Amino acid sequence: MDRRSTLRSWFAILFDLAAVPVAWIGAFLIRFNFAWPFGYEKEIWIGLALLMAIHSFVRRWAGLHRGMWIFAGVSDLRRVVVAVSISTAVLLLFVVLARHQLEVPRSVVLLYPILLVLLMGGGRIAWRIWSEYLLYGKRHPNALPVIVVGAGTAGAMLVRELDRSADWQVVALVDDDRGKWGLELSGRRVEGGTDMLPSILERYGVKHVILAMPSAKAESLQRVSVVAAQAGANLFTVPGLGELMSGRVAINVMRPVKVEDLLGRKSVRIDSGDVETMLSGKYVLVTGAGGSIGSELCRQLARFSPAAIILLEASEFALYMVEQWFGEHRPEIDVIALAGDVKDDSCMQQIFRTYKPAIVFHAAAYKHVPLMEVRNAWQAVRNNAKGTLVVANCAKQYGSERFVLISTDKAVNPTNVMGASKRLAEMICEVLHCTGGATRFQMVRFGNVLGSTGSVIPKFRSQIAQGGPVTVTHPEITRFFMSIPEAAQLVLQAAAMGKGGEVFVLDMGEPVKIVDLARNMIRLSGFTEQEIPIQFTGLRPGEKLFEELLADSEETLPTPHEKLRIARSRPVPEGFFVDISEWLQHSQPVTDSQVRAKLKEWIPEYQPRCFESEVSEDTIV
Template sequence: MALSTGFRSTLVFLFDVMAVIVAWAGAFLIRFNFDWPIPFDHAIWLGVLPLVLAQLIACQWAGLYRGMWVFASLPDLKRVLKAVFISAAVLLLFTVLTRDYVLIPRSIVLLYPLLLLLIMGGGRAAWRMWKEHRLYGNVRGKGKPVVVVGAGTAGAMLVRELGRSAEWQVVALVDDDQSKWGLEISGRRVEGGSDKLVEILQHYNASHVILAMPSAKAEALQRVTRIASEAGAHLFTVPGLGELMSGRVAINMMRPVKIEDLLGRESVHIDNDHVQAMLTGKQILVTGAGGSIGSELCRQLSRFSPACIVLFESSEFALYMIEQWFAEHRPEIKILALAGDVKDVQRLTEIFTDMHPDVVFHAAAYKHVPLMEVDNAWQAVRNNVLGTLNVAACAQRFGAERFVLISTDKAVNPTNVMGATKRLAEMVCEVLHCQGNGNGARFQMVRFGNVLGSTGSVIPKFQAQIAHGGPVTVTDPEITRYFMSIPEAAQLVLQAAAMGNGGEVFVLDMGEPVKIVDMARNMIRLSGFTEDDIRIEFTGLRPGEKLYEELLADSEETLETPHPKLRIVRSRSVPAGFYMELQEWLAGLDPVPDDLVRHQLKHWIPEYEPMKA
C-alpha cells in the first residue's frame, strides 16, 4: 500500500533523528571500547538536543526530504554530506562554546559525523537495495543473454537499465579501450575488445548484441556489425546521446541496427533563429508535398509556426498521407491540401491568387534516372523544366519573398536526361533572379545526392529483394553514391534558404561516397543472412547511370558559408537568349523524340554528355 507524501516525510525525519541519537551515543561507545561512559552522561544528554535541532535544519536546507529512497543515488549522497557537514560544524561549535563546563572528548568530533554519514547514507542505500530486490529480483538472470558493445556512458546506463528487465540479461561487455578490460560495470565484466566478440558470444551462449556506441565513427560500427553478423548474432542499437540527454527517449528504447547507422552521418545543427525569422507567420507553398523530400520539408516547416502550409501534390494518395500526418501530429498547424500539377498554369495561378505564398519550396520533380532516360525524356523536360518555370514565374509575379528549388547532384556534368533537366531548372531560376534585379523573389537552388529511404532509392529495393530471398541486384561492383538522411537534407534546405541572398546554388556536404555493393552486403548482414544465403548479382549500368556522382562541375568553384555543411557554387553563366528560346521550345504541344530532347539539352548545357546505349 502506497504511503502518502506527508507520512513518508515524517518517517524519513524520524529515521534521521534516530540516526543522530545512534551516531552520538555510538561515538561515545566506540571511544570507550563499548563501555558506557558514566562520567560523560551529562555531556551526552546535553548534546542531543542541539544536534537534533541542527539535523532538522540541515536536512531541510539540503533538501533530503525531496528525494525518493527507492531511487537513492549520488545526488542524494551529496545532500546527506551537506547535512552531515552542518551537523559536524554545530558539534564543533558546541564543543568550543561549552568546553568550560561540558567535557567532550576530541575524538567524538570525528567519530560522530562519520557514524552519522554511515547511518544516513547506508540506510538509504539499504532501502534502495531491498526495494529493487523486491521489484526486480525475480526477473534478474532470466532474460535472453546479450553482450553489450561499448563500456562508456551509454553502456553503463544500458547495463543498469537492463538489470531491471525480464527480457534481457547482460552477460558481458566489450570495448576496444584496453584500460577497461577486466573492469566491471554493475557487476558485468568488460571481457575484451570487439575482436573477441565471437569468442565471448560462444562462451556465454549469447546470440544478441547491443551496440551502445552512439557517438562511434562509421568505421567502428561497420567493423563490429560485420563481426557480429558473421557470428550469426542479432544486432540492436541504442538512441543517440543527444536524444538521451534531452530526455526524449530512454536508453532501453533499443531498435535493430539500420543501414543509416553505418553511414556515420553526424547530426545537423541549423541556425533556428534565422530560419524562424524566415518562416514564422508566413504563407508557405510546398510543391511535391507528398514526396520523400517534400513531406519531410513540411514536417520540418511545422516546427516554425507558419501561418499556413499549402501542400501541393499531383498524387492523391501522397497528398492524403501528408494531410493525415498533420491531422494526427500537428493539428494546430493550418494546412491546405491541394491536388494539382506543376505543368498546369491555371491551377498554379488560382493558388497564388488565393494564397499569395511568401516562401515557395519547389520539390516536385521526376527523379528516377533510368525511367526518364528512355521513352520519357520529353515528359522529364515538361515536369522538371516547364513545371519549375511555371511555379517560379508565379512566385515572381505574385510577389513571393523566396523561391527554393530542390536540385540534385546529378545536375553536375550530367550524363542523363533527369540530371540535365534539373540543371536546366537551375538555369531558369538564375535567369528569373537576374530579371528581378534584387527587388523580386530571391531564387535559390540546393543540390544534394541520394537520400536514404526516399522513393526509388536502393534501400527499399534491397530490403524487398532480401525479404524474397534474393538475389540483391547491383548494377556494377564499382558504382558509388553519396547518401544522407531525409531529415538531414530537409534541415539543410531550410538553412540554405534562410542564409541565401538570391541567385546562389548551394551544395550540401554529402560526406564520403559509399559503394553500393558494400551497402548491399551490410544490409544482408543486418538482416541476419550471409552472402551464401543471399547472393549479390551485378546487372550492368542502366540507361543514363554513371559510376561516380559529382557535386561540382568542372567549370564551377565553391565559396564557404557560415554553415560547415553548406557551400555556394559559382556556376557557369547562362547563355544569352536562353530564356526566350526555352519558352518557345516548351510551348510546343507535340511530343519530342528522346534523341531530339538530348540534342536540345546539349545545346544549352555543353557539359551534358549523353551516355551511349
C-alpha cells in the same frame, strides 16, 4: 499528500533523528573501546540534546525531506553531507565555548560526523538496493541473455536500465579499451574487445548484441556489425543514443541496427531563429508535397508557425497521405491540400492568385534516371524544366519573397536527361533572379536520401525479403547519401541565409559504395552473402559510376553553416531564356535524340552515354 506519502515522510524524519543519538553515543563507545564512558554522562546528554535540536532544523534546510529513497544517489548523499557538516560545525563551536564546563574528547568530535554520514547515507542506499531487488531482482525466465558493446558511460546507463527490464539480461560486456578488460560494471565482467566477440558469444551461449557506443565512428559500427554477423548474432541499438547519454533511455523501443546507423551521418543543427523569421506567419507553398523530400519539408515547416502550408501534389494518394499525417500529428497547422500539375499554367496562376504564397519550395520533379532516359526524355524535360518555369514565373508575378528549387547532384556534369533537365531548371531560376524583382531565387543541390522513393535501400530490403539476389549495377559504383530529415533541415537553412541567385551545395559526406551498402543490409538482416547473393547487372541508361556536387567550371564559397557551401556556376548563355521558353511550349512529339541534342546546345558539359539496349532514336512521346 496521501497516506503512504505521509508515512514515508515521517519514516525519513524519524530515521534521520534516530541516527543522531546512534552516531553520538557510538562515537563515545568507539573512543572507549565499546565500554560505557563513565564520567561523561553530562557531556553525552547535553551534547545529544543540542545535536537533536540542530539536526531537526538543518535536515529540513538541506532538503533531506525531498529525496525519494528508492532513487537515492549522489544528490541525496550531497544533501546528507551538507546537513552533517553544518551540525558538526555547530558542535565544534559548542565544544570550544564550553571547554571549561564540559570535556568532550576530540576523537568523538571526529568520529561523530563520519558515523552519521554512514548511517544516513547508508540507510538510503540500503533502502534503494532492497527496493530494486524486490522490483527487479528476480530474473524473468524469458529474459534474453545479451552482451553489451561499450563499457563507457553509455554502457553503464544501458546496463542499469536493462536491469530493470524483464526482456533482457546482460551477461557480459566488451570494449576495445584494454584498460577495462577484466573489470566489472554493475557486476558484469568486461570480457575483452570486439574482435573477441564471437568466442564470448559462444562461451555464454548468447545470440543478441546491443550497441552502446554513442560516439563511435561509422567504421567502428560497421566492424562490430561484421563481427556480430559472422557470429550469427542479432545486433540491436537504442534509438537516439544521445538521449541515453542524458539518462533518457527508452528500452521498450529497442530496435535492430539499421544501415543508416552505419553511414555515420551526424545530427544537423540549424539556426532556428533565422528560419522562423523567414516562415512565421506566412503562407508557404510546397510543390511535390507528397514526395519523400516534399513531405519531410512540410513536416519540418510545421515547427516554425507558418500561417498555412499549401500542399501541391499531382498524386492523389500521396496528397491524401501527407494531409492525413497533419490531421493526426499537427492538427493545429492550417493545411491547404491541392491536387495539381506544376506544368499547368492556369492551375498555378489560380493558386498564386488565391493564396499569394510568400515562400515557395519547388520539390516536384521526375527523378528516376533510367526511367526518364529512354522513351520519357521529353516528359522529364517538361516536368522538371517547364514545371519550374511555370511555378517560378508565377512566384515572380505575384511577388513571392523566395523561390527555392530542390535540385540534385546529377545536374553536375550530367550524363543523363534527368540531371540535364534539373540543370535547365537551375539556369531558369538564375535568369529569373537576374531580371530583378522582389523574389529571391535560390537553388539547393544534394545527392541521394535514405529511404526515398526510388532509393536503393527499399529495393534492397525487398530483394532480401524475397530471398535474393540483391542486384547492384556495378562493383565500383558510389553514391552520396544523407537522411531525409537532414536534407530537409539544410534546405530550410539555405533558404533562410540566401540573398538570391545562389546554388547551395549540401555537405554529403563521403561517397558510399553501393555494393558495401548491399553487404551491410544483408548482414543486418541476419543473412550471409552465401544465403543472399549479390548480382551485378551492369550500368543502366544514363547512370554514372560516381556522382559530383560541383561542375568542373564551378568554385565554391563557404557559408556560416559548416554543411552548406555556395557554388558559382558558369554564366547562362545569352538568349537562353527566350529559346527555352519557346521550346518548352512545343506541342508536337519530340524524340529522345532531339531532346538530347537540344540539351547539349544549352549545357556544354552534358555528355549523354550511349547504350546498345536503347530503343530507336525515333522514339517519341
